[in-house]
Amino acid sequence: MEWDGFTLSLTSEGLVELQWIGAGVLEAKPSHCTSASFRPPSATRPGHELDFRFRFPGGASGTKTAWVRVDVPPAMVDQVRRFMAVLWRDYSVPDLPEESRPAAEAPGAGTGAGVPASAAVAAPPPPAVVEPADPAAGAATDAVELERVPEGSVAWILSPAGERSEELFADVMERLASSDR
Template sequence: MRLEWPGFHLACEEGRLEFSWSGAGVLEMGVERCEAAMCRGSETGGGLQLVFRFRPVPDSAASPTVVRVDVPNQYEQSALSFVERLWHQHQVPDRPEPTVEDTGLERVPDDPEWFVAPVHPASEELFRDVMIRIADDGA
């Protein structure tokens, strides 16, 4: 499977995803490490963005790797088709399993290893204001 436009090339061959940016670099990742592949609205304006999330190598301290690529308008349908083929041919999900970070904010973890001290009233007020703003932004 291949997807390309001027300055960018993406291939899925022999169990590897290879991202190549002309004159910039190449990233090669195993398809088995891809925990999500999706298309969504671009963060840099209109259009579409490819987003791939890869889990770290087992037993490493590395964080997940996320690759985002803005798709030129004339290649959007090809990008959607590429991602759909990944879903079906390689069982790559369209979104990752929820992680601790995705499960929501906790004020203080319920964990005996955490030390908790009284909080200053100004900090309490700031916390309430931030939580209200977050709730309002999500509505």
């Protein structure tokens, strides 16, 4: 799709491409996209806006991340919504809520306001407890508690996890809970 000298597409090679016609191009694998958000208008943002964050392994001059914001004209809103749904659903690219941004990106430090409550991300499931099915003689019988890293923690890599990641996490925890280790 194209508007005002800008093109947004998924290429035949499977790359997310953002192109400013006559100025520059950013191409990246969807797996390098740590979040892709479609922001509605707010008190501090008069129109719709796309917010992409990319993380690249290595990189020139130590630059490993890229953050791109793009204004979306009203005529393109429906097409952009469909495009973003493909990224979220088919490529498991998460939609990072604005309130989970690092402090340096918080409203006032950049542009944007909080996400409406209707767009809030569900809380992560409680920690799972995995107990050995039949512990060997002399082995410790204490349950091993596995916990998820809390959102907002320094150790958190992506927030929120994509739907497929949540399904994988639940499946692995279920298999661990019912295994014969």
